[in-house]
Amino acid sequence: xxxxxxxxxxxxxxxxxxxxxxxxxxxxxxxxxxxxxxxxxxxxxxxxxxxxxxxxxxxxxxxxxxxxxxxxxxxxxxxxxxxxxxxxxxxxxxxxxxxxxxxxxxxxxxxxxxxxxxxxxxxxxxxxxxxxxxxxxxxxxxxxxxxxxxxxxxxxxxxxxxxxxxxxxxxxxxxxxxxxxxxxxxxxxxxxxxxxxxxxxxxxxxxxxxxxxxxxxxxxxxxxxxxxxxxxxxxxxxxxxxxxxxxxxxxxxxxxxxxxxxxxxxxxxxxxxxxxxxxxxxxxxxxxxxxxxxxxxxxxxxxxxxxxxxxxxx
Numbered sequence: 001x002x003x004x005x006x007x008x009x010x011x012x013x014x015x016x017x018x019x020x021x022x023x024x025x026x027x028x029x030x031x032x033x034x035x036x037x038x039x040x041x042x043x044x045x046x047x048x049x050x051x052x053x054x055x056x057x058x059x060x061x062x063x064x065x066x067x068x069x070x071x072x073x074x075x076x077x078x079x080x081x082x083x084x085x086x087x088x089x090x091x092x093x094x095x096x097x098x099x100x101x102x103x104x105x106x107x108x109x110x111x112x113x114x115x116x117x118x119x120x121x122x123x124x125x126x127x128x129x130x131x132x133x134x135x136x137x138x139x140x141x142x143x144x145x146x147x148x149x150x151x152x153x154x155x156x157x158x159x160x161x162x163x164x165x166x167x168x169x170x171x172x173x174x175x176x177x178x179x180x181x182x183x184x185x186x187x188x189x190x191x192x193x194x195x196x197x198x199x200x201x202x203x204x205x206x207x208x209x210x211x212x213x214x215x216x217x218x219x220x221x222x223x224x225x226x227x228x229x230x231x232x233x234x235x236x237x238x239x240x241x242x243x244x245x246x247x248x249x250x251x252x253x254x255x256x257x258x259x260x261x262x263x264x265x266x267x268x269x270x271x272x273x274x275x276x277x278x279x280x281x282x283x284x285x286x287x288x289x290x291x292x293x294x295x296x297x298x299x300x301x302x303x304x305x306x307x308x309x310x311x312x313x314x
Contacts, residue, residue: 003205034085046261087115136166
């Protein structure tokens with residue numbers, strides 16, 4: 001059965017409109033934990049990156065080691081916290097839709113088999129995407145080098161084509177696994193093979209569906225950037241004017257990172273407003289993307305398993 005783009009999109013919107021109170025009840029606590037983690041870890045993380053950039057091409061070994069240690073520490077904090085909050089958010093938003101499990105409490109706070117399977121699925125997908133990028137990047141570099149030996153003028157164009165190819169392959173891979181999390185929650189398995197089989201032959205319809213979902217979420221990003229991203233936009237404009245000078249680009253990147261850090265810092269005059277906006281946007285984007293993924297999973301698998309579970313649990 002061909003994946004019905006418009007019907008799936010309409011079903012996503014209808015489910016969100018009907019069940020937003022249940023989703024809000026399930027998501028608010030995991031979202032609060034994730035946002036609190038970001039507000040805590042992001043300022044020192046951006047500061048550590050900015051410090052490393054500021055060391056230049058030939059830093060003192062001691063200074064480089066200290067900066068690298070600081071960066072590693074905050075990356076570890078952010079990764080460890082996200083490994084708890086992200087699976088909770090994902091399962092909380094999906095468990096009713098794909099399995100019919102009702103959350104009768106005012107919050108969702110659980111970390112068990114479902115969350116561990118979602119975490120394993122995320123890690124597996126991330127490793128494979130990294131491998132695709134690494135292998136594709138190396139292949140593109142080799143091809144660009146070989147062509148440059150025969151025609152130096154084609155080096156830049158070949159590199160751009162290679163990057164485009166890697167991006168297209170990565171997009172295709174993500175679309176093939178775009179129902180990975182509902183597959184994991186619905187079947188109580190990691191779900192990699194299930195998602196891969198379910199999306200076979202449906203890549204282009206899924207692309208159209210996710211474009212519509214992106215348009216649905218676009219106002220959230222536009223509002224956030226319009227309200228809080230003015231200083232960052234100004235710094236990015238300065239970077240765009242620099243051109244291809246690596247040293248100048250490196251020097252211009254530090255202010256951009258500083259602006260990002262200040263956005264998450266309590267020294268930001270709009271800190272409270274930003275924290276609320278980040279909290280609400282996290283809930284909205286999580287609910288929309290995961291329910292959309294669940295809807296796609298149901299249509300691609302003809303809804304037999306998930307619909308039956310929902311009816312028995314109702």
